[in-house]
Amino acid sequence: MTAQELLRLNARAAVLKAMAHPTRLWLLEQLQQQEHCVCGLTDGVNADISTVSKHLSVLKQAGIVSSRRDGKQIFYRLETPCLLKMFACVEAVLEKNAKAQAALLKPC
Amino acid sequence: MTAQELLRLNARAAVLKAMAHPTRLWLLEQLQQQEHCVCGLTDGVNADISTVSKHLSVLKQAGIVSSRRDGKQIFYRLETPCLLKMFACVEAVLEKNAKAQAALLKPC
DNA sequence: TTGTCATTTGGCGAAATAACCAAGTGACTT
DNA sequence: AAGTCACTTGGTTATTTCGCCAAATGACAA
Numbered sequence: 068m069t070a071q072e073l074l075r076l077n078a079r080a081a082v083l084k085a086m087a088h089p090t091r092l093w094l095l096e097q098l099q100q101q102e103h104c105v106c107g108l109t110d111g112v113n114a115d116i117s118t119v120s121k122h123l124s125v126l127k128q129a130g131i132v133s134s135r136r137d138g139k140q141i142f143y144r145l146e147t148p149c150l151l152k153m154f155a156c157v158e159a160v161l162e163k164n165a166k167a168q169a170a171l172l173k174p175c
Numbered sequence: 176m177t178a179q180e181l182l183r184l185n186a187r188a189a190v191l192k193a194m195a196h197p198t199r200l201w202l203l204e205q206l207q208q209q210e211h212c213v214c215g216l217t218d219g220v221n222a223d224i225s226t227v228s229k230h231l232s233v234l235k236q237a238g239i240v241s242s243r244r245d246g247k248q249i250f251y252r253l254e255t256p257c258l259l260k261m262f263a264c265v266e267a268v269l270e271k272n273a274k275a276q277a278a279l280l281k282p283c
Numbered sequence: 284t285t286g287t288c289a290t291t292t293g294g295c296g297a298a299a300t301a302a303c304c305a306a307g308t309g310a311c312t313t
Numbered sequence: 314a315a316g317t318c319a320c321t322t323g324g325t326t327a328t329t330t331c332g333c334c335a336a337a338t339g340a341c342a343a
Binding site: 212213214224225228229232244246247248249 | 318
């Protein structure tokens with residue numbers, strides 16, 4: 068792996084890493100249809116608002132979402148909606164895993 | 176977020192998490208065309224063979240790759256090649272980020 | 284300007300991740 | 314059966330991540 072490759076793969080890994088958390092995936096799903104303020108998002112998550120804010124800033128840092136202020140509130144929106152479409156294949160992995168599980172259980 | 180949703184999102188996050196490391200992305204790219212033994216993969220990575228073995232086991236645990244023994248060697252192969260196609264959109268994020276960077280630098 | 288609401292930031296402890304080395308396992312060779 | 318090769322596993326240490334609480338910030342309201 069060359070230094071240049073490492074740079075490229077690091078950048079990719081950073082995007083995946085930013086998404087690789089259940090709360091952040093949930094936030095992204097909420098943002099899929101429309102923008103939301105932090106308070107609106109916090110209601111659905113079982114976590115402190117500061118925790119949600121930090122998750123959002125992770126997503127923002129990665130360039131996946133952006134934010135705008137409107138009065139006291141800050142609205143977040145999805146910058147690259149196609150990211151959520153890639154789950155078709157993630158689901159394929161999960162289905163395969165589920166089948167493998169089932170196969171292991173069958174003989175018992 | 177319901178308990179059931181959490182379960183689903185945890186499963187998705189686990190797949191992303193398994194991929195979210197530069198070395199593991201590199202390994203996946205190597206496996207894209209054909210299977211490889213651990214030794215073959217280790218040559219290209221600047222890391223101990225035990226480190227590479229552990230990375231491969233992370234990918235295997237997630238159901239992304241599988242392995243088979245052939246004599247002394249163990250060959251790994253990609254189980255779900257479509258995973259690598261989803262980078263089209265990851266790249267879209269990265270390009271956007273690069274443009275944003277450029278825009279920030281311009282006024283200086 | 285004082286207060287309040289919405290959000291971010293800093294700091295802390297607990298838990299997870301990552302890398303190396305060393306020791307263990309499994310299969311072929313002699 | 315003893316040795317060697319290919320790989321995995323266990324142990325240690327350093328770093329990162331995660332969640333909460335408390336304190337700081339920014340914008341509007343009184």
